Amino acid sequence: MDVKKVDHLAKRIIQVMVGIVAVLLVLIIGYILVTGLPQESIDFLFKPSQAVKAGGGIRDQLWNSIYLLILALLISIPLSLGAGIYLAEYAPDNKLTHFIQTLIEILSSLPSIVVGLFGYLVLVIRFNMGFSILSGALTLTVFNLPLLTSNIENALRSVSDEQREGGLALGLSRWQTIKGILLPRTVPEIITGVVLSSGRIFGEAAALIYTSGQSAPALNYLNWNPLSPESPLNVMRPAETLAVHIWKLNTEGLTIDADIVSAAASAVLILVVLLFNILAHYLGNKLERKLTGGK
């Protein structure tokens, strides 16, 4: 066949394939939003779930997801900031450093169910924490740590050496250079990374089924005593998250209106992920402009 014709044909085929995928993706999002959103109401978001009866909401699950996300970030950001700074700024170019980088790759590609089982084994059983928010948050840290660390390491590495030399030439110590010059410079990238990983944490279920558990005891939102089992702030209570709730509704099939609740909950999850994505872009751009003084 004529090469020109092949060229033309190849382009057409590629366009068709891209078109198919684009249509499928739009259909997926459309389906979830169309079936889920009409069920959505302020009431749905703020009433407790039902185990068997129809008409349950997702109040506690939504709060559990948010609370777990906050705790997981509070633990994993400082840790990954430290590890990222060490790897990018202090680590000598030797075998140990390469070894740590390899381990980070291994950790980040572990299936989340394996991470969840590790959390179950060590935190829930060995450390006797039971199915609790704390077990869940620590497991999510294992899951989030490698991603955030390489995000921070890459962000720091992308800063030009002149900025480091500038700091050192002014008589600053390396630590002061990192704290005063490099970190502020990389804040936009780090924030983007944190927000994107938040989306992943928010939707994660496999790592949580056996760590934060599959039950959501009714919470009393007026009880602010973190030691009380019905307090939303208690970290030792079992806490089913939104994603785990969807999974459980669909695998146990006890709830009558499982389909409706899962569609609505899926729509919430997708909207949150979308929100995090938009936020990541927006914050990244905005901070970038502010910090670099560009337009």
Added chain:
Amino acid sequence: MDADIKKRLLSPSKATKQERRGKTVTFITAAFIIVLTFAIIVFIANLGLRTFYKDNVNIWEFLTGTAWNPGEVDSHGHPIAGAAPMIVTSILVTLLSAVIATPFALAIGVYMTEYASKRQRQILRPMIELFTGIPSVVYGFLGLTILVPLMRNTFGGTGFGILPAILVLFFMILPTITSMTVDALKAVPVSFRQAALALGATKWQSIYKIVFRAALPGIFTAIIFGMSRAFGEALAVQMVIGNSILMPENLVSPTSTLTSQLTSQIGNTIMGSVQNDALWSLALILLLMSLFFNVLVRFITKKGKMNGR
């Protein structure tokens, strides 16, 4: 007085102390990653290997046996723990979903880097990012409510099986493979394309013969990452595969993967029992496969670098 000055001059400054503290603390956090990775491997291997040294299951029988009932013993007094149905199913869904997803991922990658206008790129990019972020339970839910009934009506039976699992995984690994392919294609210098065009090649010839070849290690890495994700995906697959431990007869017979078996059973067995040990052996296989995918990526990257020179 002199002693005081001497002390002040010889003792480390505040900045030095900060520096030392900073370096130590950051090193400890990095070292924590080493401890963590080894802890995961040691803890899971410790339980996973018990099946073989404590419960007397033959490794070969474990990998090739097709009957899974670890609570019972066979005529030799060994527990019946044949994980082959799950291993085979896991490998099948991984390979098949990668086979379907790769052409589409390549097409989108080529389209985005070579053909698309700036505007189209601005639409496609965020779309792919959004799809990377959609939680796996949502895909599982969609598979369960749309794909499974569809399969039931088309092929009969329960509708659960490998086919819906492959289709769900297709959507899950497509954005992963696509975005990494885009990066690999983008990394090919523009001068390669220009040189090909200057020699009279058509656009497709320059893509097919030059750009693809140059980006091949990156594309392979992308496919392996996609496969690694498919192999380890638990919930979405568990929701549509049927979860009966049978060798897959066809694409729509209910079966079970390593991950789906772990997800549905680990909570139903008692720590230390043979049934429980056998499940941890499945987790160990998952862990080892994940390490294997990592080694494969390393190997390809190394090879790619050598060929590049």
